[in-house]
Amino acid sequence: MRIGILGGGQLARMLALAAHPLGLKVKALDPSANACAAGVAPLVCASFDDPSALALFAQSSDVLTFDFENVPAAALNGLAPVCAIRPPLGALDVAQDRFQEKTLFRKLEIPTPSFQAISSAAELGQALAVLQDRAILKTRRLGYDGKGQIRVDRSSDPKRTWGLLAGAPAILEQLVAFDFEVSQLAVRSSSGETRFYLLFANIHRDGVLHLSYSPCDRADLSALAQRHVGALLEQLDYVGLLAVEFFVLKGTLLANEMAPRVHNSGHLTLEGNETSQFENHLRAIAGLPLGSTAARGFSMMLNHLGALPECADALKVDGAHWHDYAKTARPGRKVGHTTVNAPTRAVLQERAQRLGVDELPELWERLDGAAA
């Protein structure tokens, strides 16, 4: 089976590495000839809004899937008769617009922070005037990793703030003082078979994922998250891996956003789970039976931004594995990650400290202490 991946970044790279053992013939399409998937799969260099390039790519694929969910829907709409598109375009469409996404969450009775659409400086002014608390103004489209986001409060200048978004349609969201953040990853096959990973707890820095920990083994939160994400999978007739980020606040979950693709917080599944998110996404979209999502002990993932640290230093730590994305260094760029496995939390903490990670004990305190 031929799998075409739209986008050739690290997600495509790790999908391709998982595709080869499954006997899937994988290729990627990316605007950059230097896209990092190129080293592990054939790369078609083309723009995401080049209809003839997309059509050719689709014609030589049995299934199209995504490393990048912001491929223009208009460019994709014509491809559905040519090959299967998994996850379905409806899921991409929803995920491309924060307002649509949160509106769907509410429709499915998935709690979210309070939010409203903002389409002008005047609307922003009205909203700020009645704001109870701090809030965050985000572009509805094309934001990721904290980009296109501005924190605001009642004293913010609506015209100046609106100007910073350059007139892009926006959403004003309540800023939640959450206890911690989790992500629920789930995978669904075309036959409707669904498997959930245990929750991962995530720590962000400057809007970008810094560290993920597994398992966030809280039966109360897992039950809520599985109910919410299960409802999304059904509603969207989803095929593939779906990630949903939640804020945890006093034992409840507030949905933040969803990603219709493999997810950075799931990179620890490469060594930390029986079947990685990459393998399970591919199994789902290729019509193969899904793999066990069971956790292998305790694990964490540390993102490397900008430039890679010394590989040999990381691998000195038992249970550590290295993931180099073969990218050139650039400030803030995700260039690789390290995963660490351990049989107990105590051993994981000792290993994490050797990698300079000291956030785990505080995270566990919040995780264990958050009242149901």
Next chain:
Amino acid sequence: MRIGILGGGQLARMLALAAHPLGLKVKALDPSANACAAGVAPLVCASFDDPSALALFAQSSDVLTFDFENVPAAALNGLAPVCAIRPPLGALDVAQDRFQEKTLFRKLEIPTPSFQAISSAAELGQALAVLQDRAILKTRRLGYDGKGQIRVDRSSDPKRTWGLLAGAPAILEQLVAFDFEVSQLAVRSSSGETRFYLLFANIHRDGVLHLSYSPCDRADLSALAQRHVGALLEQLDYVGLLAVEFFVLKGTLLANEMAPRVHNSGHLTLEGNETSQFENHLRAIAGLPLGSTAARGFSMMLNHLGALPECADALKVDGAHWHDYAKTARPGRKVGHTTVNAPTRAVLQERAQRLGVDELPELWERLDGAAA
């Protein structure tokens, strides 16, 4: 770091898949343009005895390593000044000749079946005349997977038997009625750091590996195997992964043969151990710290010969993972394998049966019953 692999078969393919996350730039050299590593790494198509092609390949590599240990030593001797060769040529040299190999085993006080070199029909006749038991005549060089092997006894016709080997120098070995077979895989870094996997128990069919099981958790046999393989690693100043096959007979080990490379019985380490044999071989030859060899529960590997069964049937079994070598089907050819992980022997047995494997209970009986 640039790694050049001599040979582009499934071992090179799985090495390449493990090399990408480590940030190692890997390429393979193989006489066949269809070599199955080609899909995952650049392939140089050249003969193993083409000195100029080998020289070019070595010049563009920092380390040369092997998917195929029968590369003519003469072709490699000139390359040592050009780049590092790991494992060292001395190890290849020994492993290329069964008589040399068994002579080294004996020198290091590693027990073997009794053996003698045979270089003519007359010598074979003399040996057969005094034979106590059944024996096996093997070519000293270029035998693998049971090829170039003939079972003999006192009644065998020396001239006819010798003729079947077409005059190739041979070794006559005692045929051992062993209880079961195991392999000891070990990895050694250039600094002398050494890690041992737990023993794998192997079942062959028609001279070809059919099934491996891990862990063969027998402290008495592990201690012996680690002493023997540790002695070989030291003696050969070995860098990389070394596999040694042993016959188990009444709680003792008799060395059968060694492979100076990753080994078919170690394919289950892909999912069954904390660090796979492929990753650990690469870490060793690239000068990186070695990874934990700890077993993840109980696992088995089933070789697929000739043609692949239906992938979806295998993946219906929980804990199963699929490894397609991207080869065209051909009778007897190794075209892929399935690994299965399980938390207990009982669960492994239930999963194995769903894959049509019913050999495990008898293997465990022999394994547990073999007196120390």
